[in-house]
Amino acid sequence: MPELATYVGTIVGIVGLIAAYWQNRQKANLEKVIRANSWFNYQRSNNSNGTLQKAMRLYKERHQGSLDPEVIEELARADAFGQEVYKESVRQIHFSEPSFKKENIEKWVSEGKIAESAKPLFLQLSEETGQEKNV
Secondary structure: OHHHHHHHHHHHHHHHHHHHHHHHHHHHHHHHHHHHHHHHHHHHHHHHHHHHHHHHHHHHHHOHHHOOHHHHHHHHHHHHHHHHHHHHHHHHHHHHOOOOOHHHHHHHHHHOOOOHHHHHHHHHHOHHHOOOOOO
């Protein structure tokens, strides 16, 4: 009878190790997907904001004498919402990247992953500023 308990315990232990290994791989894959999605959303929000700001500038240039205040107000509101989405996408990158230090941000700028103009926003969330990952 004690031998049976030993065999059952060994089998349960092996199954537990296999399950732990599988879960660890699943977690790593999920983290990769989340990180890629965060960067994708950042790029799209950045493109969207740039396009909206260009549209606002073109409207102001082409309709200098006949600006419609309601159109300007809606464009400004859309720009504000876009800026919030942009900032949120940077925050999501902060949560999804394993390291979010000044060196990482400098590397992303040099690689062209982020623009130099975006660097201050990233630096606000860097680990050197004392921001916590669970904020």
